[in-house]
Amino acid sequence: MPFDDFNTAQPDPAIEAEIDGLLEELTLEEKVYMMSGHGFHYYFTQVDNRQFGQRAYAAGSGCERLGIEPLYFSDGPRGKRHKEATTCFPVPMARAATFDVDLEERIGKAIGVEARALGVTLSGTICINLLRHPGWGRAQETYGEDPFQLGEFGAALCRGVQAHNVIATVKHFAVNSVENTRFKIDVSIDERTLREVYLPHFKRTLDAGCGSVMSAYNKVNGEYCAHNRHLLTDILKGDWGFNGFVHSDWVLGVHGVDAAEAGLDIENPEGVKFGKKLVAAVNTGEVSQQAIDQAVRRILRTQMRFAREPDPREYSRDDLACEEHVALALEAAEKSIVLLKNEGILPFDRRQLSTLAVIGRLADVENLGDKGSSRVTPPYSVTILEGLRKLVGADIEILFDDGSDHDRAVAVAEAADAVLCVKGFTWKEEGEFIPGDEALDSDDPNSRSTSGGDRHHLRLRPEDEALIGKIAARHSKVAVALVGGSAIMKNAWHMDVGAIAMTWYSGMEGGTAIARVLFGDRVPSGKLPFTVPKHEDDLPFFDPAALEIEYGPLHGYTKLDAEGIEAAYPFGFGLSYTQFEYGAAQVKLTSDEIVVEAKVTNTGSLRADEVAQCYVGFPGSAVDRPVKLLRGFERITIEPGESATVSFTLSPRDLAYYDVASKSWRIENIRYAFYVAASSRTETDKAAHLDAPAHWSGLSFPA
Template sequence: MRNQHSDFNETLDDQLEKELDDIIDQLTLEEKVWMMSGHDFFKYFFGEDNRQFGQRTYQAGSGCERLGIDPLLFSDGPRGVRSKRPTTTFPVSMARGATWDTELERRIGDAMGIEARAIGVRLSGAICINLLRHPGWGRAQETYGEDPHLLGEMGAALCEGIQAHNVIATVKHYALNSIENSRFRVNVKASERVMREVYLPHFKRVLEAGCASVMSAYNKVNGDYCGHSRHLLRDILKERWGFKGFVHSDWVKGAYGADAAEAGLDVENPEPIFFGKNLITAVNEGEVSHWAINDAVRRILRTQFTFCRAEDDRAYGEEDIACEAHRQLAREVAEKSFVLLKNDSLLPLEASRPMTIACFGPLMDVANLGDHGSSRTIPPYVFTLLEGLKIRAGDHIRIVHHDGTDHERSRALAREADVCIVAAGFTWEDEGEFIPGNEAMEGLDSEKKMDSRGGDRDQLRLLDRDEYLIDRICADNPNTLVAIMAGSAVTMETWKHKPAAIMMVWYPGMEGGTAFARVVFGDVSPSGKLPFTIPQDERDLPFFDPNADEIEYDLYHGYTLLAESQKKAAFPFGHGLSYSSFDYGATRKVTAGGKIHFEAEVTNTGTCKADEVVQFYVGFSSSQIDRPAFLLKGFRRVSLAPGEVAVVRFQMDSSDLAYFDEASGNWAIEAIDYTAHIGPDSVSALKQGVAFRADEIV
């Protein structure tokens, strides 16, 4: 869905460019450099905000009082608009990635854009699309999954929604940012081909949707900090891709010298630590060019004026913040995000039947919304899993809860119950943004010495206490559902055969409990699909060291690595069960209007209405070069009544077949036979397909 900013990176407004010429001529060097930094963050953070991030909007670039130019006011994301005021808290991005629903994500962006404007935000840091190379990454919950195509489409949708309300969207963290603990120092080594094919295409896709700002990452790439990488910021982003907006650093440690301005960093946030006076001196001594300064100011003002002068199609006010429509949207998203991994005829529970449901684990009744880093939001309320069940169940259903610490008591409750539910997984203390020491302890006593929280996971298993609880409860009552709260993959080979059902419920947002109950009792069928691979053994995944100083990335990870190494996944990329069932017809190659497209009939063969995520993969098994065996190139969510048939169609562009040829520095297409596959997940889809040639794709 295009909006008035969709072509932001495609064309320039000649009249605006002439106006910018005049303004740049009027500005002094000191005024220009002032625009290239945020201001007043430390004053508030260490002052009245008592070291709590997100208590206000922050000045994040621009601003010239003499010329009447306001600063840009920033708020973070991505699970809502960060503010000390209660705002709508949506499920984390990984949960939304599991919906595979771009229209739904666009609506979330729309809600975030509305609430941002109501608070006074003009620059939103909500779009995180770093590729999940390894599920141990602490901030996995903030992105959409392991596949570049899925990341790009979901990120583009969020951008379109946010920017429809004249809020500048920032896409982050550019680039190759997927280790948390060593993020301030790690050097990621990657070939040009690996970057262009695996770690950068989703950024390009979001910019094609009109995204007007980019946040550089903390880490190094091939020896240069991202905020100092001329190759990333100028050669690729601004020159090759034609990006027209501005680049700002990640906060506090996103720049290490004034030379970052010459490399293409336009704004240092949140304060002029290395810009400011240092940058003025560097310009005066000829170390940084006047051209780089003028280009940065032009980009900042071009973006700001384009958005702030655009006509609003509505007014914004306090009544928009966490309004009823946004609360219902949060519930809808949670419902569509839950991934039913296993179901041996346990679910859905029959809501009209008297029963006792015994719930176990502290996470059943905890407001578990995700990490406490920059993405944290404060909701007006939270429905926990337990509260959701109690509200939905009638008087004829008895629900009891025990945290599981008293072994004999929990075993007795399990034996007496008709159904057991175990909530297992993690909290912000186990995974999330890594902020050393007390800085991660928002809201706690600043004088109390605390260990760091969040960060990368050192293993993919559940905590020992959770595995022990699952084993104990299932031994006494196999009619058990395990609800997993996590931001990415959890290995479960030691226990997945024990419960009757397993469901990923993520960090499900403020309406998560309501949504959980509606899915458990069958008011709505689960329809989420895994946006990553769950391996049988984490050794089947790429090497991952949270404390690495240097690491090399290659072409393979997730489903592409398992296919390359011929390893079987515990649950493959794209997997997810439903309360209904779907039949897929053969993939067909059809010519219409002079163009080739691929289609398949999908039939709801079950007894209830349900959504299905239809996935489209292209196979490269005939390739003469080293490349993945197949890649996701399309997906579509369809809603079907029992017996209903839908013809689901996918079109391709020749660029979908291309690889990056390092010798020529350009994209190339092999003259080989390719295959098209349509199915419910990355394994089932490959069971049948149709061949085609590159010259058939227009």
């Protein structure tokens, strides 16, 4: 890959020398101009009727006198954000459920191609904030609760996007896991938790060559992220050797000129706190000239390195939502669906069904995810109802009811051979919190209203739970398709139905994918990228209105493991239409790595994919550590009756913990446990054990 060494090698001497010359020639005003975006407010208020993301915005750099182009920014974790129709992929949380990093890299390449077709050179595509609590409103934009998985998917998306010479931005740095109060909340966190839980995925993505970082709105230990020297300078640019630039989140991401000294290089989307105020601050000595020159150097270094890499192909509007990209969206949707329960209901059998009742308004509406910065407008989208009707044609009669009248819906269900209830959420109930000052779904300013945000509880609406119960009481063949971006509690009704599938916000071809899986044309293979507890009280404390909160080291499966609590559906869980059996783990040691292997056998009758997961445990640790941590995963295809051996290569650092006293990563001289399993619910009797090699014991690694 052309940029995989961007943050791990020394900058190009020729480019650095050229930048030296430009810094001599640029005036202070021109340098400061390059440290902010320009034109956003004009387009937003005067041209685009307060509709965000209608174009690529000038978001830093640019000097007309010297022929330096601005950076042009577009958002888009699930496709390019633009007024033109682009490919809408399933939301990142759905793609995380595939556990397929090769697929994610291919999606990144498609997004990179469409970015170039739209003139985008800076893409806000990679959201890897950790899902501390599934009530977080923007859960759908990230990849789940585990730092290792977040890092692998962030790195894959980065490689894909940057393969087409688009600078990728990873966001939001850092510790951003509450939505409603994201502009003000102060997160208290100790250094070890910060390094071990909330930052590793950012470093993994930067080690893959990511060229830019977006700072978060929130505070960390009393300092706003865009002003947090410890995050931006000490860790990011110091400890990690990041060579690119840092830009702020939009509109309310910067609070004063001191951000420039802390390590923020660009204020977006306009120079409100920088601009003339920053020029004045330099002239009075409040901000150093060195800080300005360092910021401009980072901007130019990144821009020049990416702009001068030969393009792998040409780009045009024909690339937008092209056949290849749409097929990729369909593949992702098919692989993402997680089968949570199945008592012989699924797959629906065409030979035995003459009628299928589909109950719930969400089956018949476009439901692609939130309508904030990640919104994508594809040329079309296939609803669940459309997908089912297209698949079965005239062979099976589809009886639809929106569920608004429970008596009517129950009667429709009773008249069918089987029932599919489609329940969940839309952009109105979860997603980016949009205050009531932006018209995101209408051209009528009077229709503006607050939408999205954090969920106050994880259950379906009471009326939806009640309808599922009523239908299940009158019919023996009921499946539920859940639509949403994160965990949904099922306590009130899961025992009453025969099958449950998590279908996510599944993108423009979602209806096609869901129909194929429900009818067995595709075998479900998705796995949960988060833990669904039996009780919400088993999760960390979460308050959408909080202005202060403390983040500890445990959440998700690490918290339930430590407390000995069983999950309703553990991290990594997902059923299939076939069955898999895992053999005992085997561990091999070489001089500088550990190889963990296990045999996986398809004991069922269908060819299918399985996601094998590798965990490392720390029994006997003298340091307070999780019971186990994910350290690898592999998606494999196995024929019925056959076996495959999965292999995971671990480095010494995979065993290490962060030692605050020495400010380094250290390895304990203990016996480690290694598990290979179908989910985080591992079987201890199939674990392999290994003492830390003598030459590893006490090893330390830079922070």
